[in-house]
Amino acid sequence: MVPGAVWHYDHAVEYGERLVNTHSCIISQFDRIIDLSPDEIGLLEALERDPRSHEEGKVLWEHGAPVREFHTLTRGWACSMCLLPGGERQVLEVFLPGQIMGLRELGFPRTQSALVALTEVEVCPFPRQYLVTLFQQSARLAELLFLLQTREQSMLTERIISVGRRPAAERLAHFVLEIKSRLGTTSLSFEFPLRQDLVGDALGLSSVHVSRTLSQLREDGLMCVSAGRVEILDMDGLIEFCGFNRAYLEPLINWPGGDLPPDRQGMTM
Amino acid sequence: MVPGAVWHYDHAVEYGERLVNTHSCIISQFDRIIDLSPDEIGLLEALERDPRSHEEGKVLWEHGAPVREFHTLTRGWACSMCLLPGGERQVLEVFLPGQIMGLRELGFPRTQSALVALTEVEVCPFPRQYLVTLFQQSARLAELLFLLQTREQSMLTERIISVGRRPAAERLAHFVLEIKSRLGTTSLSFEFPLRQDLVGDALGLSSVHVSRTLSQLREDGLMCVSAGRVEILDMDGLIEFCGFNRAYLEPLINWPGGDLPPDRQGMTM
DNA sequence: CGCCATCTTGAGGTCTATCAATTTCAGTGG
DNA sequence: CCACTGAAATTGATAGACCTCAAGATGGCG
Secondary structure (H helix, E strand, O other), X not given: OOHHHHHXXXXXXXXXXXXXXXXXXXXXXXXXXXXXXXHHHHHHHHHHOOOEEEOOOOEEEOOOOEOOEEEEEEEOOEEEEEEOXXXXXXXXXXXOOOOEEOHHHHHOOEOOOEEEEOOOEXXXXXXXXXXXXXXXXXXXXXXXXXXXXXXXHHHHHHHHHHHHHOOHHHHHHHHHHHHHHHHOOOOOEEEOOOOHHHHHHHHOOOHHHHHXXXXXXXXXXXXXXXXXXXXEOOHHHHHHHHOXXXXXXXXXXXXXXXXXXXXXXXXXX | OOHHHHHHOOOOEEEOOEEEOOOOHHHHHHOOOXXXXXXXXXXXXXXXXXXXXXXXXXXXXXXXXXXXXXXXEEXXXXXXXXXXXXXXXXXXXXXXXXXXXXXXXXXXXXXXXXXXXOOOEEEEEEEHHHHHHHHHHOHHHHHHHHHHHHHHHHHHHHHHHHHHHOOHHHHHHHHHHHHHHHHXXXXXXXXXXXXXXXXXXXXXXXXXXXXXXXXXHHHOOOEEEEOOEEEEOOHHHHHHHHOOOHHHHOOOOOOOOOOOXXXXXXXXX
């Protein structure tokens, strides 16, 4: 980490259950992957220069809208979703603070999915063209964005595995463990503001079956999801139960810092 | 297109049913998205300098192997897949000629999935480090790679929609139409060298159910999949039936060529 | 001709969806 | 403080989609 950049990080405050940096949510995410120069930090700061609040349910863009801007998420939860002709929904991505939302849309003239706030959120819009600027001004940031997208992609492939091949209970367990891992919390109890119908739409299940299956997981002493919170009752049991391996959430640290790290792909949390 | 680059394209030959460029498979793909300079073409040519043939079934890398190199696919079909503890498989991506395989792995020290040849293939390996070089030497190529990844990502999200919310018949129809669109063939009959168990593993179905459902689609006069070929019997009917919209396969043309194109997101093929 | 992989077909069972009724609970106003 | 309200969650009953197991058909290939 660059010494001159330290001041960016020293105002972190306990915010709910997550350590949120008052200056830059994005940078603290990125900086875990590569060491950022002051110039690079300057470029990234432009990504969250314009904070705006929206209430739960706000549609930041519709499916099929022209792709004009992206948003960084600095507070709250959001998701991308599609509506099918028959009225079914499919949730594609769940966004947590520190993420840039909508990078996937960059390659298209019109959005491939809707973007919706799941809680009250704070987002910072920035124009599409700024990303092009960023690519031109810093090859390392281009790499960084690319790496972040590989992580997004791995979350999508892991979802395909869940929906394609895991039974409902394992799907739910895996989903919750992914969220926990992404939140970076070590606590066995954390906020989880997703309603059951939304979880169902993320995992290809009906809300009724989500309810039943969560009851089952509770009776089995694995986890308890209710009232906007998750309580992990048996961490090891859960990991074992759904075969969770957090490797797919861990892009390279200090890239491209040379050698491959030793095999860290354990089942540990 | 740059005049000096024309010679790269004038040796295209009819190869089976697809137009394959004898000089560079990759470049002809990329060049549809942005105009490439001679320098950029030179950089890209390094990606297919070292062609090698492999037989059907060859494992190019195992799940969990160190990420040391990527492969461009210049002939044949391949796929990425995961094996689950219970022995189930999930096919994640199907690769066709002209694609760089494994970019998704760049962000990780070890591969997140296996890479397997589905037919006899010709692939060109190149070292991981070369991508970093490429990012440093050309911001436009970095952008281009990023755009290609947004397309990969959209194929993954579309698969999530299929597996999560579409019944088996629509899943199969959508999958076949995606392949047809990606092959770029206008013919209603084309090669399709995927066995039914593999299709099932891509779509979260059992091979038995794939067989039954394909029979159904044949009886309904929509399409006929057999003996390594697809015959589309009723193109409009198929598109209507599964709600196929090829927009997610069409990244920006001549990016960043300025204005957004008019709404091309029709249901046309 | 026989062998093997692949595909097909049948029967029965499991998982999940759907529909509908009930409960819970936070918010609201009397 | 308590009834009223509406969204969300739970529960029960039934139906349907898909899976598994197993037997038979098909077709390429030595």
